[in-house]
Amino acid sequence: MIKLTVALLVVGVCFAAPPPAERPPPPKEVVPIVSQQSDAQPDGQYNFAFEGGDGTQQQQTGEVKVVEDKPVISVSGKYSYVDAEGATHSVSYTADETGYHPEGDILPVGPPIPEAIARSLQYIQEHPYVEENTA
Template sequence: MFSKLVVYSGLLAVVLSAAVPAQDPVPVVSQTSDIQPDGSFQWSYESGDGSKQEQSAVLRQVGEVSVPVLQGSVSWTDAEGVAHEVRYVADENGYQPQSADLPVAPEVPAAITRALQWIAAHPAPAEER
């Protein structure tokens, strides 16, 4: 049983290694990094294939806690030649991406909006909850 497992594993490794074509590594064209003692930072890079990423952070006081506020962007071109870009902020309100590539939720139907307004205006008595 063990010998069959070894043989099958070896065959699987040969098949998988043959299925992946060799690719040249993508060079890093430029790169910067600056980290400050207070925890703020800024970094960026650009690859030879045109993809870029940058991010920065500063500390913001929220109540009694210091939280990092991150801003950044990433851009790339896919295999079909279409350019993509995502810009984002991450802070005490969570991750907030912005991109033309992100799906947009459909509008809430008017009947559901009215129903939610009615429910908010007429809460159930405490004993029914």
């Protein structure tokens, strides 16, 4: 009787256990690297480039510069890829102490600034606020 109870208990635990984790499907295609180069210098300068067999390309150069007595990495580069419809898209960029600045045909473009606001911004720039000393 005890053996039957233990056997039923084991079978019940097996059915109650969650199913084994399913593995993700393997990638459909492995994209080969057609060319690759890189160089890094002790002073912080570097560059790299690669091209994939699917048309993907990337190039980047960087250097360390000093801004206000602090080291800052300055980077410039570009990348491109071919989309599902066969069109090539490219983005070039810089990144430094002022931020990341991309340019490319795939980046969204906001609506133009209304003329009244543009005039207001120009006026503000031409007539900066100067606080008067009232003491």
